[in-house]
Amino acid sequence: xxxxxxxxxxxxxxxxxxxxxxxxxxxxxxxxxxxxxxxxxxxxxxxxxxxxxxxxxxxxxxxxxxxxxxxxxxxxxxxxxxxxxxxxxxxxxxxxxxxxxxxxxxxxxxxxxxxxxxxxxxxxxxxxxxxxxxxxxxxxxxxxxxxxxxxxxxxxxxxxxxxxxxxxxxxxxxxxxxxxxxxxxxxxxxxxxxxxxxxxxxxxxxxxxxxxxxxxxxxxxxxxxxxxxxxxxxxxxxxxxxxxxxxxxxxxxxxxxxxxxxxxxxxxxxxxxxxxxxxxxxxxxxxxxxxxxxxxxxxxxxxxxxxxxxxxxxxxxxxxxxxxxxxxxxxxxxxxxxxxxxxxxxxxxxxxxxxxxxxxxxxxxxxxxxxxxxxxxxxxxxxxxxxxxxxxxxxxxxxxxxxxxxxxxxxxxxxxxxxxxxxxxxxxxxxxxxxxxxxxxxxxxxxxxxxx
Amino acid sequence: xxxxxxxxxxxxxxxxxxxxxxxxxxxxxxxxxxxxxxxxxxxxxxxxxxxxxxxxxxxxxxxxxxxxxxxxxxxxxxxxxxxxxxxxxxxxxxxxxxxxxxxxxxxxxxxxxxxxxxxxxxxxxxxxxxxxxxxxxxxxxxxxxxxxxxxxxxxxxxxxxxxxxxxxxxxxxxxxxxxxxxxxxxxxxxxxxxxxxxxxxxxxxxxxxxxxxxxxxxxxxxxxxxxxxxxx
Numbered sequence: 208x209x210x211x212x213x214x215x216x217x218x219x220x221x222x223x224x225x226x227x228x229x230x231x232x233x234x235x236x237x238x239x240x241x242x243x244x245x246x247x248x249x250x251x252x253x254x255x256x257x258x259x260x261x262x263x264x265x266x267x268x269x270x271x272x273x274x275x276x277x278x279x280x281x282x283x284x285x286x287x288x289x290x291x292x293x294x295x296x297x298x299x300x301x302x303x304x305x306x307x308x309x310x311x312x313x314x315x316x317x318x319x320x321x322x323x324x325x326x327x328x329x330x331x332x333x334x335x336x337x338x339x340x341x342x343x344x345x346x347x348x349x350x351x352x353x354x355x356x357x358x359x360x361x362x363x364x365x366x367x368x369x370x371x372x373x374x375x376x377x378x379x380x381x382x383x384x385x386x387x388x389x390x391x392x393x394x395x396x397x398x399x400x401x402x403x404x405x406x407x408x409x410x411x412x413x414x415x416x417x418x419x420x421x422x423x424x425x426x427x428x429x430x431x432x433x434x435x436x437x438x439x440x441x442x443x444x445x446x447x448x449x450x451x452x453x454x455x456x457x458x459x460x461x462x463x464x465x466x467x468x469x470x471x472x473x474x475x476x477x478x479x480x481x482x483x484x485x486x487x488x489x490x491x492x493x494x495x496x497x498x499x500x501x502x503x504x505x506x507x508x509x510x511x512x513x514x515x516x517x518x519x520x521x522x523x524x525x526x527x528x529x530x531x532x533x534x535x536x537x538x539x540x541x542x543x544x545x546x547x548x549x550x551x552x553x554x555x556x557x558x559x560x561x562x563x564x565x566x567x568x569x570x571x572x573x574x575x576x577x578x579x580x581x582x583x584x585x586x587x588x589x590x591x592x593x594x595x596x597x598x599x600x601x602x603x604x605x606x607x608x609x610x611x612x613x614x615x616x617x618x619x620x621x622x623x624x625x626x627x628x629x630x631x632x633x634x635x636x637x638x639x640x641x642x643x644x645x646x647x648x649x650x651x652x653x654x655x656x657x658x659x
Numbered sequence: 660x661x662x663x664x665x666x667x668x669x670x671x672x673x674x675x676x677x678x679x680x681x682x683x684x685x686x687x688x689x690x691x692x693x694x695x696x697x698x699x700x701x702x703x704x705x706x707x708x709x710x711x712x713x714x715x716x717x718x719x720x721x722x723x724x725x726x727x728x729x730x731x732x733x734x735x736x737x738x739x740x741x742x743x744x745x746x747x748x749x750x751x752x753x754x755x756x757x758x759x760x761x762x763x764x765x766x767x768x769x770x771x772x773x774x775x776x777x778x779x780x781x782x783x784x785x786x787x788x789x790x791x792x793x794x795x796x797x798x799x800x801x802x803x804x805x806x807x808x809x810x811x812x813x814x815x816x817x818x819x820x821x822x823x824x825x826x827x828x829x830x831x832x833x834x835x836x837x838x839x840x841x842x843x844x845x846x847x848x849x850x851x852x853x854x855x856x857x858x859x860x861x862x863x864x865x866x867x868x869x870x871x872x873x874x875x876x877x878x879x880x881x882x883x884x885x886x887x888x889x890x891x
Binding site: 656 | 739745746757773776819822
C-alpha cells in the first residue's frame, strides 16, 4: 500500500466519523494547547528575568557585606583588620573599607548601600517609599536607564531621580513634564526634645511615639524608564534616588540614616552592605577573593544566576508536567477512539484482508489515522495555546497597567515550541496508535466476514 | 479435456477450539481440481463447505494436511505470503457480497490493486475495465447501498478478478439473490470460466444451478468428501 493511499484511507475514515474525530482532536488540542502555554509562560519568565539581569548590569555587580559565619579566618598581621585570634571578630564595613575596596584593580565603583523610608509627594498624592542614596558616579555610570532628563552631575547637586512608575503613582502620566518639578520628601525622625517626656505606656499601645516629620523639596532632574524586573541589588532597586550631599542633611530615623548610619558590630560601626561595580565579568573571581581576604562576605549575582537557571529548568519541568497530564488524557482518548474504530470497522478490516491487505497495510491505515489525529490536534493546540497565552497576557497587562505597573510580556514563543509541540503531538498519537494498529492487524478475516 | 490440476489438497483437516472442546469442521479432505474447470461444492449447512473455501482462498489455515494451488504450497505460507496469495492468487466472492459500503463500485473494485501498489491512474483504468466486463460500467460511481443485490455481486466479481487470478472462489454467491438474478450471476461465472479459462470453485446448495452451469461437483457431509461427480 502506498503512503498516499494510506493517508487517503485514514482521512476518509476520519471524515466519516466527524463528530468523534472532532472530539478526539479537541482532546489533543487542549493537551497541546496547555503544554504550549505552560512552556511559553516558563520561557517568557525566563526571558524577562535574563534580560533584566543583563540590562541592569547585575552580572558585574558584587555585593559586599560584613563578615559572616562563613568567612574564613583572616590574616592577623594585616593592618587595619581585626585579629581573629581565639574568638571571632568580624570585619567592619566603614568608609576606609569602602575606599580600600574601590582601589582593588577591576573595581569601577564601590559605594555603600544606604536607604531610608520617607513619604514622597508631587502635589496632592503622597506615597510611602524607600529613598536610596546613590553617588552621582553611579547615576552617570549607565546603570541607570534614564528615559527623560539627566542624572545629577555631582554628589552635592540638589536633585533627585525618580522612576516612571512612581510618577504614575503620584498622578503624573507625562514623565517629560515632570522633569524640573519639585518633589517633596518628608522624612520621619525621633523628636529628641519630646523624648524626655515620653509616656512609655502610650508608646507600648502604639501611640505617642515622638516622631517629627520634616519636609524637604528637591527638583526632579531625571526619570528612569520602567523596567519590568528591576528588582535585586542594583541602583534601580528603588524608585527614588538621591545624591549623598543633600541626603546628609535630611533628618531620619537613626536606624536607617546615611553616612551616620552605622551598624553596631563588635563596638565598631559600619555599613550593612557595599555595592561594588566591576569593569567586566572577568574580574569577578579575583575581586571576590581579594574582598574575601579582607574579611567580608561577598555575594555575586553572576554566581547565583546558575541557580536561577536551574530554578527555571525546574519550573519548566513542573509546567510541562501539568501539561503532560492533559496530554496523557488526550492519548487515552486517541486509544479509545481507535479501538472503537476497530470494532466499528471490524467487517471492513475483514474485507480488506480478504482482498489481499497484509498486516502491514492494516497497521499503516490505523497508524496513519491516529497520526492524523495527532497532527490536527497538535496544530490546533499550537493555535489554541498561542491564543490563550495572548489573551491572558492582555488581560493581566490591562490590570497591571491600571495598577501603574509596567507592561510585561509574560509569554515567549520561540519557534521551537511550536515545532516541538507538533512533533510531540505526532509522537504521542503514534504511540497511542501502536496498540490499536496491532490489534486491527490481528483481526481474523474469517471471523470478521462472518460478523454483522 | 486434459489439464494439470491447479488445486490439490491432501488429507486436509480443520478443527476449531470452542472453549475446551475440539470441533472438527473438515476431516481428511483430498481433492484435485484441474485448471479451467467449474467445480461446485455442495452439502448441507455445517458440512464444511465454507471452511474448505476459506482454506482454498488463504483466509484460513488447515490444522493438518497440505493445500497446493498453482504449484504454491498455500498451507505452508506465513501471514504475509497468504495476504499476497489472496491478493494475486485467488479471487473470492461471498454470499453477502462484502463490499465496503462507503466506497463506490469503482473504488471497491480498485481495492485489491491498492494493496498491490498499483498507480492510481492504472488502477482506475483496470477497475473500469473489469466493471465493464461484468456489465456495470454505468454504475461505477454508485455506492453499494444504491445497487441491487445482483449488481453488488457483479461488483464483487469484478473486484475478485481485478488482479487477474487464475482461481475464483465463490461462497454461496446466490444465497442472497432471487432465482433470476442467481442464474445471471452463475451464468456470468460460467462465461468467465469458458472465455478466460478461469478455474471456478463455487459453494452452492442449489442443485439446479449446479447441474446447469458446473462441470463437476464435490459433495461434503460432516466435513468429509462423500462423493465427486463429473459430467462435462
